Amino acid sequence: MIIAANFKTNHTRESTKEYIEKLNRYVSDLNSDDTVLVFPPSTALETFDLNDKISIGVQNAYATEKGSFTGEIGLEQIEEFGIKTILIGHSERRHVLGESQDEVVKKYDFYKSKGFKIVYCIGEPKEVREEGIESVIAYNFAQLEGIDISYENLIVAYEPVWAIGTGLTASNEQIEETLGLLKQKIKAPILYGGSVKVANTKEILDIKNCEGILVGTASWDVDAFCEMIGEARKIGRYL
Numbered sequence: 001m002i003i004a005a006n007f008k009t010n011h012t013r014e015s016t017k018e019y020i021e022k023l024n025r026y027v028s029d030l031n032s033d034d035t036v037l038v039f040p041p042s043t044a045l046e047t048f049d050l051n052d053k054i055s056i057g058v059q060n061a062y063a064t065e066k067g068s069f070t071g072e073i074g075l076e077q078i079e080e081f082g083i084k085t086i087l088i089g090h091s092e093r094r095h096v097l098g099e100s101q102d103e104v105v106k107k108y109d110f111y112k113s114k115g116f117k118i119v120y121c122i123g124e125p126k127e128v129r130e131e132g133i134e135s136v137i138a139y140n141f142a143q144l145e146g147i148d149i150s151y152e153n154l155i156v157a158y159e160p161v162w163a164i165g166t167g168l169t170a171s172n173e174q175i176e177e178t179l180g181l182l183k184q185k186i187k188a189p190i191l192y193g194g195s196v197k198v199a200n201t202k203e204i205l206d207i208k209n210c211e212g213i214l215v216g217t218a219s220w221d222v223d224a225f226c227e228m229i230g231e232a233r234k235i236g237r238y239l
């Protein structure tokens, strides 16, 4: 399984350091084979000395080695920390910050060419979900347009927009049906994301075709995130 934490615009450099140290101790003691990914804000990146099951990634980056892109970071800034993992296409970047599919594809192609592990997010808004499953699948497949889905370092995160940060989790039936249909096209591991918390981690990880979780809000508390990793360990289904 893959258990991922997205800090979004939360945690400072200091609190990230404390978080990562605690997480590292927990994962080392647990001796689990699950993969743990953490996406802190870029201001809190460091070269952490970590258990080999944990990787640090960036939440976003521009498709460039370096250059004149005010406010952005590129490959040179990321590689300084030995980071080789990136989150691309998160719904907040698409729907709040207006990132287009073309921009997402450019980032994907660039970081793919650099061999990065890419957690690529897709997910439909509420009005599409209300139209029914065919619209849901068409919308999610459109977000894969231009993306090489056979890339060996790809992980897809299915995150319905209406479930992100809202406390509303998709039902187990909705998750199972959607992942089953996505899996017909996507061979890469698929994570579910959208208001996952300690209390529903196990039932979500137990869903067929669910190969992990991408957690926002509930992951900001290190103890809660560790509990989720502990739940995955109990299932013991490794990728």
Ligand code: PEP
Pocket (backbone or CB within 6 Å): 006, 008, 159, 163, 164, 165, 166, 167, 193, 194, 195, 196, 214, 215, 216, 217, 218
């Ligand atoms: C996310 O940001 O990817 C996410 C799933 O957020 P939350 O867990 O808060 O819904």
